Amino acid sequence: MDLEEDLSLIIGKNNTGKTSILLALEKFLSQTERNNFSFDDFNIEFKKEISRLIDSDEEVLEDKYDRLGIKLRLFIQYTETDNLSNVSRVMMDLDPNNNVIVLGFEYSMDFNGCSSLKKDYAEFKSTEKIKKEAKPDYSIRSVYDFLRLHQTNYFKINKRSFEYDPTSQLANEEVSIDLEKEKISISDIINFKYISAKRDVANKDVDKTLSGQTSRIYRRTETSDDQNQAVEDFKDKLSETDSHLSGIYKALFEDIVKKVRDFGGIKINESEIEIISTLQHRELLEGNTTVVYKHDEGNHLPEHYNGLGYMNLISMIFEIEILVNEFKREKDKKPADINLLFIEEPEAHTHPQMQYIFIKNIKSLLGEGIKREDGENRNLQYIISTHSACILSDSDFGDIKYLKKESGSGIIAKNLKALESEYKEETAQYQFLKQYLTISRAEIFFADKAILIEGDTERILIPTLMRKIDIEEKKKYEVSGERDKCLPLLSQNISVIEVGAYSQIFEKFIEFLGIKSLIITDIDAVMVTGQDEKGKDIINACRVSEGTSSSNSALNHFFSDKSWYDLIDSPIESRMILLGEASVLISYQSSQNGYHGRSVEDAFISLNIDFVKEKRSEFRGLKNIKYLDDPAKDPYDLAHDCVNKKTHFALDILYHSNEELSNWEIPDYIKEGLLWLKKD
Amino acid sequence: MVKERLTLEPEVQEILHFIDNKRNFLLSGGAGSGKTYSLIQVIRQVIAENPTSKVACMTYTNAAVKEIEERVSHRNLNVSTIHDFLWDNIKHFKKALKSALIELINDVESKINIDETTPILNDYFDHLEKGIQYKEYLKIKEGIISHDELLIVSNFIFEKYPSLSSIVKDKYQFIFIDEYQDTSKTVVDIFLNHFKKSKN
Numbered sequence: 009m010d011l012e013e014d015l016s017l018i019i020g021k022n023n024t025g026k027t028s029i030l031l032a033l034e035k036f037l038s039q040t041e042r043n044n045f046s047f048d049d050f051n052i053e054f055k056k057e058i059s060r061l062i063d064s065d066e067e068v069l070e071d072k073y074d075r076l077g078i079k080l081r082l083f084i085q086y087t088e089t090d091n092l093s094n095v096s097r098v099m100m101d102l103d104p105n106n107n108v109i110v111l112g113f114e115y116s117m118d119f120n121g122c123s124s125l126k127k128d129y130a131e132f133k134s135t136e137k138i139k140k141e142a143k144p145d146y147s148i149r150s151v152y153d154f155l156r157l158h159q160t161n162y163f164k165i166n167k168r169s170f171e172y173d174p175t176s177q178l179a180n181e182e183v184s185i186d187l188e189k190e191k192i193s194i195s196d197i198i199n200f201k202y203i204s205a206k207r208d209v210a211n212k213d214v215d216k217t218l219s220g221q222t223s224r225i226y227r228r229t230e231t232s233d234d235q236n237q238a239v240e241d242f243k244d245k246l247s248e249t250d251s252h253l254s255g256i257y258k259a260l261f262e263d264i265v266k267k268v269r270d271f272g273g274i275k276i277n278e279s280e281i282e283i284i285s286t287l288q289h290r291e292l293l294e295g296n297t298t299v300v301y302k303h304d305e306g307n308h309l310p311e312h313y314n315g316l317g318y319m320n321l322i323s324m325i326f327e328i329e330i331l332v333n334e335f336k337r338e339k340d341k342k343p344a345d346i347n348l349l350f351i352e353e354p355e356a357h358t359h360p361q362m363q364y365i366f367i368k369n370i371k372s373l374l375g376e377g378i379k380r381e382d383g384e385n386r387n388l389q390y391i392i393s394t395h396s397a398c399i400l401s402d403s404d405f406g407d408i409k410y411l412k413k414e415s416g417s418g419i420i421a422k423n424l425k426a427l428e429s430e431y432k433e434e435t436a437q438y439q440f441l442k443q444y445l446t447i448s449r450a451e452i453f454f455a456d457k458a459i460l461i462e463g464d465t466e467r468i469l470i471p472t473l474m475r476k477i478d479i480e481e482k483k484k485y486e487v488s489g490e491r492d493k494c495l496p497l498l499s500q501n502i503s504v505i506e507v508g509a510y511s512q513i514f515e516k517f518i519e520f521l522g523i524k525s526l527i528i529t530d531i532d533a534v535m536v537t538g539q540d541e542k543g544k545d546i547i548n549a550c551r552v553s554e555g556t557s558s559s560n561s562a563l564n565h566f567f568s569d570k571s572w573y574d575l576i577d578s579p580i581e582s583r584m585i586l587l588g589e590a591s592v593l594i595s596y597q598s599s600q601n602g603y604h605g606r607s608v609e610d611a612f613i614s615l616n617i618d619f620v621k622e623k624r625s626e627f628r629g630l631k632n633i634k635y636l637d638d639p640a641k642d643p644y645d646l647a648h649d650c651v652n653k654k655t656h657f658a659l660d661i662l663y664h665s666n667e668e669l670s671n672w673e674i675p676d677y678i679k680e681g682l683l684w685l686k687k688d
Numbered sequence: 689m690v691k692e693r694l695t696l697e698p699e700v701q702e703i704l705h706f707i708d709n710k711r712n713f714l715l716s717g718g719a720g721s722g723k724t725y726s727l728i729q730v731i732r733q734v735i736a737e738n739p740t741s742k743v744a745c746m747t748y749t750n751a752a753v754k755e756i757e758e759r760v761s762h763r764n765l766n767v768s769t770i771h772d773f774l775w776d777n778i779k780h781f782k783k784a785l786k787s788a789l790i791e792l793i794n795d796v797e798s799k800i801n802i803d804e805t806t807p808i809l810n811d812y813f814d815h816l817e818k819g820i821q822y823k824e825y826l827k828i829k830e831g832i833i834s835h836d837e838l839l840i841v842s843n844f845i846f847e848k849y850p851s852l853s854s855i856v857k858d859k860y861q862f863i864f865i866d867e868y869q870d871t872s873k874t875v876v877d878i879f880l881n882h883f884k885k886s887k888n
């Protein structure tokens with residue numbers, strides 16, 4: 009994954025590893041020496057592999073052994089103007105053309121670890137067996153149980169600096185420095201902090217998250233800047249209050265002081281006590297500051313009276329403030345060269361409007377970077393992971409890193425910027441896509457599948473069509489007694505986007521996302537009806553049966569090699585194409601019950617003429633309803649002459665459907681398409 | 689708090705003045721005239737005035753290192769012998785070290801020689817697991833160099849790679865050398881000539 013100078017926005021569907029990135033960074037880069045890894049940090053394939061390895065009788069050979077474990081490689085690029093003082097400890101090449109440092113982190117098991125693990129597990133296994141023989145109801149602990157308990161004995165953290173090979177742009181795994189052995193700390197090179205999605209915000213009465221945070225901010229201010237006038241003033245005020253309070257206490261506690269004195273001691277004055285005020289400036293803030301919301305003059309509401317959304321937003325700003333202060337470090341220490349802040353899913357517990365505010369302002373909040381009084385300022389690089397379309401819709405295309413599942417179990421991080429080069433000369437197309445997707449259809453980045461439709465009629469109809477298919481499929485499986493292996497369409501994460509006649513613009517984008525997609529479009533039959541004065545053909549829309557070509561730009565783009573007759577006659581298999589790893593079905597009207605539709609409307613009317621006739625007086629989107637009884641009018645005429653407004657007609661269908669959506673049928677081409685999309 | 693400069697000895701103040709103007713300085717005096725004492729005063733003052741800067745102080749023997757460390761110690765102060773200082777700054781550049789040593793061995797003018805009849809090839813040291821090492825004894829065929837060779841190799845590398853000088857200057861904002869009169873010319877060359885050629 010390439011990180012940007014300031015913001016990198018990591019997006020991806022669920023389970024594409026957004027949190028894993030955070031965990032890996034945290035566990036390897038946190039300054040504690042403690043081993044934070046647990047067995048469950050290994051991925052499932054790895055767990056299987058390692059258990060197979062240690063449970064088998066096969067000898068592991070040293071020269072064939074590769075260190076097994078979790079690896080993190082950080083590639084750090086520096087320029088001539090950078091201060092190399094800290095990185096010089098890990099630099100390995102003086103060649104001026106090589107300006108990359110590779111830091112490698114590993115949580116892995118070396119050969120010796122592996123052999124002793126095999127041995128120890130064999131022992132464990134045999135004792136488990138003995139236990140089982142002694143106590144028949146004993147349940148034998150598995151290899152996973154063993155590893156969960158003991159993996160830390162075999163897996164070790166290892167930090168190295170690797171030589172960088174500028175030609176292959178990879179690390180040379182053969183040449184490295186062991187950072188631990190050389191006693192090189194990377195704390196001056198990279199400082200990593202994060203805000204986890206599990207923030208301790210809840211608007212419970214007792215909870216005073218924000219108020220608690222004020223004391224943390226104060227504590228940071230105090231250590232980082234002892235000259236601060238405000239802090240001094242605060243302390244002065246406190247001692248003033250102390251003497252004032254001590255006077256009050258005297259009166260207040262006079263009684264008890266007297267009793268103690270009267271109780272006496274061995275000598276006079278021995279039991280003389282006094283109660284004085286000692287306000288501790290830090291503790292004072294801890295329990296005694298209350299963050300209130302100034303609703304208007306005279307109306308201050310306690311923090312828990314406010315919505316969770318606001319609390320979360322404000323809490324996050326507080327938290328960021330604390331961390332930015334921590335990045336500054338103590339006065340006699342410079343900030344690290346790289347300061348990396350990870351904000352995990354800021355949208356958690358926040359409603360869409362708040363997310364919008366957050367992303368709009370975060371860049372200016374963090375753009376300042378780390379500013380110190382002595383001028384040792386640093387840039388702040390920050391990563392925000394999200395699966396909120398709201399956040400995405402207001403961010404820059406260039407900042408986005410898209411996590412994509414590859415075939416198998418791998419995941420790669422792609423720069424959305426890379427798409428630009430895919431579009432090469434078609435910059436206008438790229439600009440359109442960029443705007444269209446971020447402004448109105450950002451949710452497609454989080455979808456598992458997509459449906460690309462032409463326009464309004466489809467947009468209104470598609471959700472209902474999906475529901476109808478779900479109902480029909482459920483019935484079908486109930487009758488057959490089989491189990492449906494796929495989720496119902498409406499339970500799947502499918503994004504529907506209107507693309508008009510521009511679906512071909514989305515070709516490279518679909519390929520980039522690699523998601524299964526259904527393009528629903530129209531055959532748009534046309535014929536030559538004559539010539540104009542210049543002798544050029546005049547082309548007009550017509551029935552498919554009369555047509556000689558299609559005017560649909562998407563069809564002409566995707567099936568440029570097909571003749572008109574192949575196009576109208578083709579079975580579903582030949583309407584499928586592959587874009588990279590994404591399979592795409594381009595669905596358009598085909599002949600059904602002896603009629604070949606040209607648009608959604610005529611395909612629907614041809615199939616459901618009785619339904620339309622029955623409801624004709626109630627349909628608002630129809631005109632010339634007498635034509636419905638005219639035998640000379642075919643569905644093409646009816647769609648042309650009777651449909652007054654396409655969107656109204658689509659709404660009429662929904663409005664007059666029965667509860668089971670069974671009083672009309674879906675045209676085959678759409679039905680086939682949706683059923684195809686349903687499969688995984 | 690930072691100690692007022694005015695309370696310091698005149699020669700220390702003068703040195704600090706040179707430092708303020710970003711000039712090198714040479715402090716000389718007879719035996720027992722208090723040069724090391726002045727040096728320590730300067731180091732203390734520099735650290736007090738620049739709490740985040742790193743300071744290197746080099747001297748000739750390990751005994752002298754110990755003596756200075758006893759008198760002034762700070763997180764940002766690195767006291768070492770000249771040899772250790774040089775080695776510490778070049779040891780990780782394994783590739784550069786190997787090629788420098790090979791080039792020097794094959795150069796008849798240089799004082800580093802090897803017992804081979806023909807010039808050695810570029811992969812001569814590639815089989816060494818630990819690369820070039822610096823030790824108390826010399827075993828050039830195994831890539832082990834000693835004190836004299838270290839100075840020659842260092843000079844060569846600093847000359848060839850100006851970026852190394854930049855790195856060392858980024859690392860240490862102040863470099864002090866004690867017992868300058870005993871320092872070999874090859875070393876003086878590094879600090880006075882090669883350093884000047886790199887950026888800033």
